[in-house]
Amino acid sequence: MDIIKFDVYRGPNIGVYINANDDFLLLPMGFAQTKAEKLAEYLKTEIIYSSVANTRLLGALIVMNNNGILLPKTAYMDEYEFLKKETKMEIGVLDSKYSALGNVICANDKGAVVSPWLSKDDCKTIEQVLGVEVLQKRIAGFNQTGAVMVANNSGAAIHPEADEEDMKTFANIMGVKIEQTTINNGIPYVMSGIVANNHTVVVGSMTSGPEIMMLTRAFLN
Numbered sequence: 150m151d152i153i154k155f156d157v158y159r160g161p162n163i164g165v166y167i168n169a170n171d172d173f174l175l176l177p178m179g180f181a182q183t184k185a186e187k188l189a190e191y192l193k194t195e196i197i198y199s200s201v202a203n204t205r206l207l208g209a210l211i212v213m214n215n216n217g218i219l220l221p222k223t224a225y226m227d228e229y230e231f232l233k234k235e236t237k238m239e240i241g242v243l244d245s246k247y248s249a250l251g252n253v254i255c256a257n258d259k260g261a262v263v264s265p266w267l268s269k270d271d272c273k274t275i276e277q278v279l280g281v282e283v284l285q286k287r288i289a290g291f292n293q294t295g296a297v298m299v300a301n302n303s304g305a306a307i308h309p310e311a312d313e314e315d316m317k318t319f320a321n322i323m324g325v326k327i328e329q330t331t332i333n334n335g336i337p338y339v340m341s342g343i344v345a346n347n348h349t350v351v352v353g354s355m356t357s358g359p360e361i362m363m364l365t366r367a368f369l370n
Contacts (some may be wrong), residue, residue: 150303152350152364153191157184161333161353164208164251164299164340170215171346173197190217193348197235201228202248208344209251212295214258215347216280217241221248241278246270251340255298255305256281259320264292284322286315287336288316289337298327301345304368307360308337328367330360 157163157180167188174194176185189196201210202223212219215237220229221244224242233240247253253264254275260282261275272283274329288297289308297308298319305327307316316327332342333355342353343364350368352361 150347150349150369151191151370152352152361154353154354155188155344155351161347161355162341163351163353165341165342166205166208168207168211168213168251169194169344169346170213172215173213173347175199175207175211175213175232188284188351191351192344192346192351194346195354197232199228199232199235202206205251206249208340209249212250212256212275212279214281216258217278219243219250219254219275219278219330220309221245221250223248226283239278239280241274243267243271243274250295252296254292254295255300255340257300257302257305257323257325259302259324260284262286262288262294262298262319262322264294266292282322286318288319295339296340299339299343299345300325300327301340301350301368302347302369304330306339306364306367308339310337326367329361330363330367331359332356334360 174189188234252336255262265285288294289310320327332339333353334357344351
């Protein structure tokens with residue numbers, strides 16, 4: 150597995166706009182073809198151009214693992230039907246007022262750490278669609294659990310102020326090693342600068358050498 154630097158729209162916030170699992174790379178409509186092909190080559194995936202809620206925010210609004218895809222209730226029916234047809238995956242809609250699902254859910258194929266803001270019905274939907282065990286807990290005082298932790302099936306990066314005991318709990322739920330780090334030269338909201346599947350970890354172009362070292366410890370060892 151490699152860690153590769155990349156930028157989108159002349160910025161390092163790749164996790165806001167891009168989503169990926171081991172088979173599919175979700176990119177905004179109109180995304181540059183040459184960059185799309187390079188990114189798909191890195192992640193070893195097919196490319197799907199889409200929108201969600203008529204926006205480019207595919208990382209912030211969608212949660213996806215290898216079992217299913219969660220869309221916010223603000224997504225349009227044609228977006229739902231398109232993704233269902235293209236991926237042939239289980240797709241669910243989370244009936245929550247928190248439409249930025251990527252900010253409130255961190256999931257891999259084994260478990261999910263989700264925001265205490267979400268309801269019990271939301272958690273059941275997450276369990277069913279993503280096929281994972283769900284734990285509701287804040288991270289480093291933040292309810293935006295998806296914004297401050299990113300995981301694949303081998304590792305996870307988490308907010309640098311996360312509690313050590315909490316990290317042990319999360320590691321057990323998700324079956325991974327977890328390391329505290331920032332992204333893009335000091336940003337603690339790691340989701341904003343990481344797109345990870347089980348082939349590759351792609352990070353924002355401003356990610357520093359020490360941050361790459363911490364990500365290597367999390368995802369590659």
